[in-house]
Amino acid sequence: MSYIHSIDLRELPLYFAYQRSSYEAEHYPGTFHAHQGIEILYIHQGKGTLILEQKSYELSAGILCIFQPYQLHHVQVEISPDMPFIRSIVHFEPHAYEAYFEKWPSLHAFFKQMHTSKLAQPCIYNAGEHELLLNLLRDWNETLPRLSRNEYFEEISLFLLAFLRILKQLWERQTTRTTTVAARNMHHAERILEWLELHYKEPLRLEDMASELHLSPYHLSHLFKDCTGSSISDYITAKKTQQAILLLTATRLSISRIGEEIGITSCSYFCKLFKSQTGITPHQYRKQFQQKIYPQRL
Known part of the structure; x- marks a missing residue:
């Protein structure tokens, strides 16, 4: 079973999780995946390896990772x-906050670099x-819990301004200003993931998907499997499950409404699929x- 952190950033302007903890490997098995928007991961405790664009990076406490859209x-x-x-x-959709950064030219340039340019490396150490x-x-x-609608x-905009300002200081401390900034090109698999982000709630029609992406169904399936280690149908199942968890x-x-939100109209089938992925209903x-979160209220 695989878990994919995902959320529809067109509906939720910011996803924030503080000190989320995993104590068993089955709760964080890991898989190749990608996300809509920018995801920034800060590691408080733990160690491991990040694999990105065929390169490996050692992870440990105090490291901050930047994952660009898809x-x-x-x-x-x-x-x-x-x-x-x-x-x-x-985790946020950068286009939703573009206007808030335009008043600060230096910060705006860094903001654009984070989601449109090819980064020298994805990790900020120390x-x-x-x-x-x-x-x-x-x-x-x-x-966050105390904010009114x-x-x-x-x-959120004020938080992101402060957060990106600190991130910019950390980034410039680690990199040199002579580093060449180039536009980032999306891999075919990233374009597939972008398509799935928009259509995962719909019934999967491989021929329609292949036609829109200008790939043959055979090439599309094998390319995705080679890049992610998962079939498209398994990826969609994992994505629906994680969206349901959120x-x-x-x-x-x-x-039943949550099932509908992820594209499953039958409540019994949703419960069956969810249990097959998580072990519980x-x-x-x-x-x-x-x-776990509100023990004093129960």
């Missing part, structure tokens, strides 16, 4: 009860030494999550 990557981590993997995630970064993540985790988007933990939508998953 950029294939694979995070492999060593997990045990004595050595958990603890990370924070900031980020854990930057106390402002750690304080900002902690404070935002405390602020009216101030939500504005406060909705189960972040909303109060009913189980959607209701059990939500109940376990609530017991």
Whole structure:
């Protein structure tokens, strides 16, 4: 079974997770995957390997990783009860916040570089030494649940301005200003993932998908399998499952409505598919999550 962190950033302007912890390998098996928008991963505790564009990077506490839109990557981590993997995630759609950065030319140029240019490397080392970064993540985790609907988007924008300003300082401390900035070209597999991001809720029609991407169905299937280690249908199943997990933990939508949100109209089939991927039903998953997060209320 595989888990893919994914969310529809057209509906949710920012996905934020603070010190998310995994204590067993089966809860974070890892797979080649990609995401809509920019994902920034900060590692509080744990170690492993990042594989991106056929290069490997050693991961450990204090490292910050930047994943660009639809950029294939694979995070492999060593997990045990004595050595958990603890990370924070900031994931957003850059185009939704473009206007907020335009008033700050230097920061805007860096913002554009992060999602449109080919980066020299995806990791910033020793980020854990930057106390402002750690304080900002902690404070935002405390602020986010208290935001009203009216101030939500504005406060997110202010958070991202502060976050990117710190990120820019860390990036410039590690890289030289003489580094050549080139446009980033998308791999065929990334274009497939971009298509799946828009259509994963729909019934899979390989011929239609291949036609839109100007590939033969055979080439499309084998290319995706070679690049990700997963079939397209398995990838969609994993993506639906993870999207369902996000909705189960972040909303109060009913189980049947969550099934509909990920493109499954039969509630019984949704529950069966979810259990085949996680080992428990959607209701059990939500109940376990609530017991872990809000034990005093239960």
